[in-house]
Amino acid sequence: MTAPTSMRISNRSSVAVLITGMLVCLWPVITAAEALILGLAVGLAGLNSWTSKTTTYASKLLQISIVGLGAGMNLAVIWAVGLSSIGYTLIGITFTLALGWWLGRRQGLSRNLTLLISSGTAICGGSAIAAVACVLKPKEEEMTAALATVFLLNAVGLLVFPVLSHVFGFSQHEFGLWAALAIHDTSSVVGAGASYGDTALKVATTVKLTRALWIVPLTLAIAWTLARVNRQMVPTPPKVKFPWFIAGFLATAALATYLPAFADIAPYIATAAKRLLVVALFLVGANLSRPALRAVGWKPLAVGVTLWITVSIVVAGAIELGWIR
Secondary structure, X not given: OOOOHHHHHHHHHHHHHHHHHHXXXXXXXXXXXXXXXXXXXXXXXXXXXXXXXXHHHHHHHHHHHHHHHHHHOOHHHXXXXXXXXXXXXXXXXXXXXXXXXXXXXXXXXXXHHHHHHHHHHHOOXXXXXXXXXXXXXXXHHHHHHHHHHHHHHHHHHHHHHHHHHHHHOOOHHHHHHHHHHHOOOHHHHHHHHXXXXXXXXXXXXXXXXXXXXXXXHHHHHHHHHHHHHOOOOOOOOOOOOOOHHHHHHHXXXXXXXXXXXXXXXXXXXXXXXXXXXXXXXXXXXXOOOHHHHHHHOHHHHHHHHHHHHHHHHHHHHHHHOXXXX
């Protein structure tokens, strides 16, 4: 059975809009923030009827771009920054999870929704929510509310953080730390870093990927805790996908650092990866629809906003005081 003519026209129009937007974002003068705003305009106007596909494409493009960004970095620097960030990353994750749990339960949110929002804020947004959901088995509305809350704040963070950092007088290194530790999704962190400068991009990407590695232990810890609370054993360990793009990022950085032949083309790969990131952010914005916003509800959004603002202020203060370097 063929689709109705009106549906075919709608789908064709949507594809045309999306392709046009992606091509526009390949233009070097379009920034990450501008690409996100363009995508948001498409999504909120109801012009994306392919959200299931664009969500997948955005995720894949993001992962590929992160692998390519490794070509513009030195592995020794990545190693040094990554090691130095482990301590305050762990403290930040613990603080965020504890505060998120308290806020969520105080607002009467379900256990699952509270853990989803807290995990997404503490580690890496949608990726952490998806991983934790494998253990929690949340209701569809809980998953939607958590993802929509985190996604909305991602968009706000990408646009607002660079502006506030100029007001605070943050250096590129300081901004990279702030973005990596306070913005949810990797896409928004990398996009914000790219809009602030090359040094900010390198620091933000490295620290954020270190933070993202905590997906695996967090998910296993939640599974173990639930098993103890429910007084039952988990028959098999939960399957948690390792973020392969982190390994790809490190491998590309190693090639650029230690292989002279690759180092010659590495700048071009890094430049292409930055452009691909901008296209991915356009698709990220296009995935946000008005129905998704309505599905959030005020309580999950209030918890998400309060948690995010608190974490952002605490991290910014720690950077100002020199506790995080």
